[in-house]
Amino acid sequence: MYPSSALGExxxxxxxxLRPEDLGLNAGVKHRRVAGLRREELAPLAGVSVGYYTRLEQGQSPNVSDEVLDSLARVLRLNGDERDHLHRLARIVRVKEQARPEVLRPGIRLMVDSFTEAPAVAVGRRGDFLAWNPLGHALLAPHWPFDGDEKPNFILMDFLELDFSRALYPDWEQKARDDVAYLEGSLSRFPGDEGLTAMIDELLELSPEFRALWNEHPVSNCASISRDYDHPEVGIMTLTAELLRTPDDEGQGVTMFQAVEGPSAERLRRLTELVAAAAR
Incomplete structure (x- = not known):
């Protein structure tokens, strides 16, 4: 289960x-024991009492209104993704329910297979590769068998197969942050997914890099991300990944990778040729 402390964290x-001066407040004491705004500085700006805000951070105010959440989002200068995440966390405090098991929808597999000139993968709420086309496999997990019964989890690969992931992603730190944001969003939408929470616990135990990022609580919808990929056979490509989520929001989606015309597109075409030649 998603911990009841998640909203407060x-x-x-x-x-x-945030610093007091960011909001036009007097910083007061020069050296603070705790970084950032104090509760007694934040609460009045959000229009709530210090006692109420303290109870909210402690998970003791289950009926917080949307108006209060929006006010907190404004004062804390949350972006759109973070504001939506705040509302989801508040709803989790009110309602906890078991998530249904994840099963790949046949239509999603057909969609992945329909992309013949672009890498495409189906991903689940935990970061599992549920399906991939030949180009998607060649780009993201060429060291795994294409037709194997088991497919990897891209987040586990990124944090636990560091030699591979750091070589593939020149900006590994940003990729790792995006992975954590993906999990943070999934967990807020599927708080009862025991497989998801078990995987996070495993990463917290095994990866100091994951542990440090998880404590920062990065948030992003991960819908459109441009990133460099250093493929061992064709070199560095800048690709944009578009994540198309299913309308019923079961946590599954299709990610398709595209390159702007130029050197990256040429290298992607070269990878397409290599994959086609290997399949003959």
Whole structure:
């Protein structure tokens, strides 16, 4: 289950990144014991009492209104993704329910197979590759068998297969942050997914890099991301990944990769040729 402390942890992480002077307040004591805004500085700006805000951080105010959440989002300067995440966390405090098991929808597999000139993969809420086309496999996991019964989890690969992932992603730190944001969003939408929470616990135990990022609570919808990929056979390509989520929001989606015309597109075409030649 998603911990009841999740809302408070997220609010504290966003308080910590603001300074009093950011909001026109007098910083007062020069050296503070805790970084960021104090509760007594934040609460009046959001239109709530310090006691109420304290209870909110402690998970003791299950009926917080949308108006209060929006006010907190404004004062904490949350972006759109973070504001939506805050609302989801507040709803989790009110309602906890078991998530249904994840099963790949046949239509999603057909969609992945329909892309013949672009890498495409189907991903699940936990970061599992549920399906891939030949180009998607060649780009993201060429060291795994294409037709194997088991497919890897891209987040586990990125944090636990560091030699591979750091070689593939020149900006590994940003990729790792995006991975954590993906999990943070999934967990807020599927708080009852025991497989998801078990995987996060495993990463917290095994990866100091994951542990540090998880404590920062990065948030992003991960819908459109441009990133460099250093493929061992064709070199560095800048590709944009578009994540198309299913309308029923079961946590599955299709990610398609595209390159702007130029050197990256040429290298992607070269990879397409290599994959086609290997299949003959």
């Amino acid at each position: 997220f609010l504290r992480s966003r308080r910590a990144r």
